[in-house]
Amino acid sequence: xxxxxxxxxxxFVDEARDHLGKMSDGVAALEQGSADAELINALxxxxxxxxxxxxxxxxxxxxxxAHKLEDLLSALRDGRVRFSAAxxxxxxxxxxxxxxxxxxVAEQPEKPDLPAVDAELCRVLSAALSADECREPETSATPxxxxxxxxxxxxxxxxxxxxxSAVATAPVTGKAPAVENLPTTETAPVxxxxxxxxxxxxxxxxxxxxxxxxxxxxxxxxxxxxxxxxMRQRVKDLQALENLIxxxxxxxxxxxxxxxxxxxxKDDVQMxxxxxxxxxDKTLAMRMxxxxxxxxAAGRLVREQARxxxxxxxxxxxxxxxxxxxxxxxxxxDPIIHLLRNSLDHGLELPDKRVAAGKPAAxxxxxxxxxxxxxxxxxxxxxxxxxxxxKIREKAVSKKILSAETAGGLSEEDIIDLIFxxxxxxxxxxxxxxxxxxxxxxVKRTVVEELQGEIAITTRPGLGxxxxxxxxxSLAVMRVLLVEVDGLxxxxxxxxxxxxxxxxxxxxxxxxxxxxxxxxxNEFIPVTALADLVKIPDxxxxxxxxxxxxxxxxxxxxxVRNEKIALIVDELLDEYDMVxxxxxxxxxxxxxxxxxxxxGKNELVNVLHAPALLALSRKLxxxxxxxxxxxxxxxxxxxxxxxxxxxxxVDDSLNTREIEKxxxxxxxxxxxxxxxxxxxxxxxxxxGFDAVLTDVEMPNMDGFTLxxxxxxxxxxxxxPIIIITSREQEEDRRRGIQVGADAYIVKSDFELxxxxxxxxxxxx
Amino acid sequence: MRILVIDDDLMAGELTAAILEDLGHETVLAENGxxxxxxxxxxxxxxxxxxxxxxxxxxxxxxxxxxxxQEIKTPFIxxxxxxxEACLRLEPKLDGCLMKDFSLEDELVEILRxxxxxx
Numbered sequence: 014x015x016x017x018x019x020x021x022x023x024x025f026v027d028e029a030r031d032h033l034g035k036m037s038d039g040v041a042a043l044e045q046g047s048a049d050a051e052l053i054n055a056l057x058x059x060x061x062x063x064x065x066x067x068x069x070x071x072x073x074x075x076x077x078x079a080h081k082l083e084d085l086l087s088a089l090r091d092g093r094v095r096f097s098a099a100x101x102x103x104x105x106x107x108x109x110x111x112x113x114x115x116x117x118v119a120e121q122p123e124k125p126d127l128p129a130v131d132a133e134l135c136r137v138l139s140a141a142l143s144a145d146e147c148r149e150p151e152t153s154a155t156p157x158x159x160x161x162x163x164x165x166x167x168x169x170x171x172x173x174x175x176x177x178s179a180v181a182t183a184p185v186t187g188k189a190p191a192v193e194n195l196p197t198t199e200t201a202p203v204x205x206x207x208x209x210x211x212x213x214x215x216x217x218x219x220x221x222x223x224x225x226x227x228x229x230x231x232x233x234x235x236x237x238x239x240x241x242x243x244m245r246q247r248v249k250d251l252q253a254l255e256n257l258i259x260x261x262x263x264x265x266x267x268x269x270x271x272x273x274x275x276x277x278x279k280d281d282v283q284m285x286x287x288x289x290x291x292x293x294d295k296t297l298a299m300r301m302x303x304x305x306x307x308x309x310a311a312g313r314l315v316r317e318q319a320r321x322x323x324x325x326x327x328x329x330x331x332x333x334x335x336x337x338x339x340x341x342x343x344x345x346x347d348p349i350i351h352l353l354r355n356s357l358d359h360g361l362e363l364p365d366k367r368v369a370a371g372k373p374a375a376x377x378x379x380x381x382x383x384x385x386x387x388x389x390x391x392x393x394x395x396x397x398x399x400x401x402x403x404k405i406r407e408k409a410v411s412k413k414i415l416s417a418e419t420a421g422g423l424s425e426e427d428i429i430d431l432i433f434x435x436x437x438x439x440x441x442x443x444x445x446x447x448x449x450x451x452x453x454x455x456v457k458r459t460v461v462e463e464l465q466g467e468i469a470i471t472t473r474p475g476l477g478x479x480x481x482x483x484x485x486x487s488l489a490v491m492r493v494l495l496v497e498v499d500g501l502x503x504x505x506x507x508x509x510x511x512x513x514x515x516x517x518x519x520x521x522x523x524x525x526x527x528x529x530x531x532x533x534x535n536e537f538i539p540v541t542a543l544a545d546l547v548k549i550p551d552x553x554x555x556x557x558x559x560x561x562x563x564x565x566x567x568x569x570x571x572x573v574r575n576e577k578i579a580l581i582v583d584e585l586l587d588e589y590d591m592v593x594x595x596x597x598x599x600x601x602x603x604x605x606x607x608x609x610x611x612x613g614k615n616e617l618v619n620v621l622h623a624p625a626l627l628a629l630s631r632k633l634x635x636x637x638x639x640x641x642x643x644x645x646x647x648x649x650x651x652x653x654x655x656x657x658x659x660x661x662x663v664d665d666s667l668n669t670r671e672i673e674k675x676x677x678x679x680x681x682x683x684x685x686x687x688x689x690x691x692x693x694x695x696x697x698x699x700x701g702f703d704a705v706l707t708d709v710e711m712p713n714m715d716g717f718t719l720x721x722x723x724x725x726x727x728x729x730x731x732x733p734i735i736i737i738t739s740r741e742q743e744e745d746r747r748r749g750i751q752v753g754a755d756a757y758i759v760k761s762d763f764e765l766x767x768x769x770x771x772x773x774x775x776x777x
Numbered sequence: 778m779r780i781l782v783i784d785d786d787l788m789a790g791e792l793t794a795a796i797l798e799d800l801g802h803e804t805v806l807a808e809n810g811x812x813x814x815x816x817x818x819x820x821x822x823x824x825x826x827x828x829x830x831x832x833x834x835x836x837x838x839x840x841x842x843x844x845x846x847q848e849i850k851t852p853f854i855x856x857x858x859x860x861x862e863a864c865l866r867l868e869p870k871l872d873g874c875l876m877k878d879f880s881l882e883d884e885l886v887e888i889l890r891x892x893x894x895x896x
Binding site for chain 2: 065069
């Protein structure tokens with residue numbers, strides 16, 4: 014027959030691994046005390062499927078082994094055997110053996126060479142079934158393992174006494190507990206020497222450890238490493254002492270001895286530092302899991318969904334051996350599955366369409382991972398139709414996410430970025446696959462915010478699209494910037510820092526009471542004292558005196574999804590790669606703190622959570638915006654007077670728009686926002702405004718062109734237009750007036766009264 | 778012949794289909810009994826149903842009984858990973874029962890010949 018079994022054998026490997034993974038989860042659930050009948054049934058079915066499909070692809074040993082497991086599971090299901098630790102152990106051993114067999118099949122799928130049924134496993138499974146001996150597999154095309162388990166002489170290399178006692182106890186008691194006495198990794202290999210010996214060695218390769226124990230170990234390692242950094246401090250102390258004594262009057266012999274001791278001590282600490290570093294790396298590596306955990310299941314999912322969609326697909330997976338931090342693996346699964354569904358659903362065309370386009374009927378989906386220094390690149394690609402930019406643009410306009418004109422002026426990258434907006438799906442029919450659950454916006458948020466990674470898309474019409482995720486290998490170690498406020502240290506993860514600035518105190522723009530801003534690259538960024546956000550008690554305030562130069566402010570600028578905030582800090586302390594630890598459960602109530610790090614001086618430092626800081630500062634500003642809270646500016650009556658006046662504020666910076674809006678609204682004006690000249694022009698034509706405030710430098714249409722275009726419109730011939738810009742040159746000022754602006758305000762001169770007074774004067 | 782293959786194990790289903798296609802038959806796959814019944818009820822003409830027995834929701838034998846109850850008389854061959862004789866004892870009206878096994882190909886050829894002769 015001309016069927017190429019290799020292809021199916023590879024499929025079998027995938028599916029068997031999937032089943033085995035589910036089975037060990039299932040046994041773990043049974044261990045946790047879950048006695049759900051459906052759970053046992055699912056375990057049974059998995060074993061049954063492995064048996065059936067391995068037989069169909071003509072593999073030896075696996076059917077019999079799976080059959081043995083099936084026997085024990087059906088006894089469990091029928092209540093003939095009660096679940097116990099021994100039964101769980103026996104099931105695990107069976108699953109592990111099957112995993113090893115499947116691994117061997119994967120190594121040489123063309124001609125799998127499998128050892129005979131593992132007699133020791135048979136014995137363990139039978140013991141769990143309370144049977145006296147291992148029965149021959151009932152239906153077997155291969156000669157079964159010789160029935161030598163009990164009588165075989167122990168392998169010479171094995172510890173003879175242990176093997177002997179283990180073998181001796183089992184038949185005597187004949188009961189399940191005997192299994193527990195068997196150290197599985199140390200029992201002597203039996204039966205066929207060469208074939209059976211190898212998987213035995215392999216089973217000694219791994220040990221099952223509870224995650225919580227591992228995390229404890231890693232925590233402890235962190236403590237050891239940080240306490241070691243104190244040793245380095247002692248070396249420095251010793252050197253200082255040595256210097257003191259060199260200059261003091263002392264016995265030269267004593268000085269020499271001290272110098273020698275100091276040198277030896279330094280070398281010792283040096284050597285330990287290296288070992289510590291290694292210990293640190295190795296322990297962190299224990300948190301790592303292979304991407305195969307996600308990738309293997311993904312392959313099966315793609316095939317299943319393709320069939321449901323009537324599409325043909327070949328799924329090529331590589332790099333599943335690359336390891337990532339467990340936490341990343343956990344969170345990455347949903348985004349990858351979403352992107353794969355997306356490629357299948359939106360990317361790949363139906364077979365007839367593909368053939369018509371001169372492509373093979375079967376589409377190709379690739380899922381690859383590559384390591385790049387401390388990062389991993391994961392690519393999800395398809396050879397489908399590519400992303401239809403025109404369709405996305407249309408959709409964005411019809412869903413009122415963008416105006417037609419703004420959309421018209423977007424670059425290709427900008428349009429592609431639109432798919433990350435909530436509520437944008439280009440498929441005409443919302444299918445039950447990618448149309449629900451996680452959206453692309455969630456994918457982006459998980460990758461960028463939760464996992465501190467990046468996401469990029471390339472697409473070519475007719476040739477397909479590729480999504481590239483760039484992720485840090487471990488979430489446990491990150492670059493952290495340490496700053497000081499009122500004598501207290503705080504940390505920020507480097508990914509969220511957009512910049513550092515040192516500005517003269519008077520360079521801040523007082524937007525209104527309780528809200529000041531700094532101008533950076535033509536943008537207003539709201540400024541908040543970190544001390545106010547984290548509410549440092551006044552008792553620490555005396556430390557404020559120690560600031561170097563009170564006339565100068567040090568600002569840390571944080572950025573989260575296009576929104577920025579500048580935090581006033583006293584000092585920059587340091588920057589290093591550090592292990593960020595989780596806070597203990599009872600301290601997690603504070604959303605501002607995302608974790609902590611331990612410094613060389615063994616200080617615990619809070620690592621602040623940028624998104625929470627931004628949200629809090631926004632809230633503080635809002636509350637200070639109510640006219641009652643503001644001290645002074647909005648005069649009585651002014652708010653009411655302005656209530657009917659509509660102002661259009663145009664700026665491409667989110668922060669700037671928001672700050673201007675806040676300010677104007679506190680005076681009672683009604684504010685509409687636009688992101689650039691084109692959008693502004695469209696909005697201005699659609700409804701009437703009493704005044705326009707615009708930036709100069711913006712994509713699509715700048716402020717000068719906007720002003721000129723508005724002046725051509727009958728309705729805006731006499732409307733006040735104020736240009737607010739960071740351009741200070743006289744030439745720009747002249748040009749602004751030339752195109753018809755009524756006022757030209759430079760952002761760095763921006764003052765509360767300045768803008769409002771100007772506006773008031775112009776509005777009459 | 779046009780054959781409906783029902784198996785919750787995709788690989789097994791596709792391998793069965795591949796063998797059948799290699800023998801020159803047309804196949805349609807269904808993932809479970811419910812989907813299989815839908816395919817049969819859609820007015821599709823199948824010459825034969827090859828169904829796995831041990832599936833979630835509806836087992837192969839339950840599906841067979843349901844089809845006969847609905848007067849759908851398409852010849853029905855059960856595939857099982859266990860003992861075919863036991864299945865036949867459980868439901869003697871089955872048109873055949875095969876072990877999902879190394880010998881599947883040869884036995885299929887035989888069965889297909891029989892079904893072909895009956896038509």
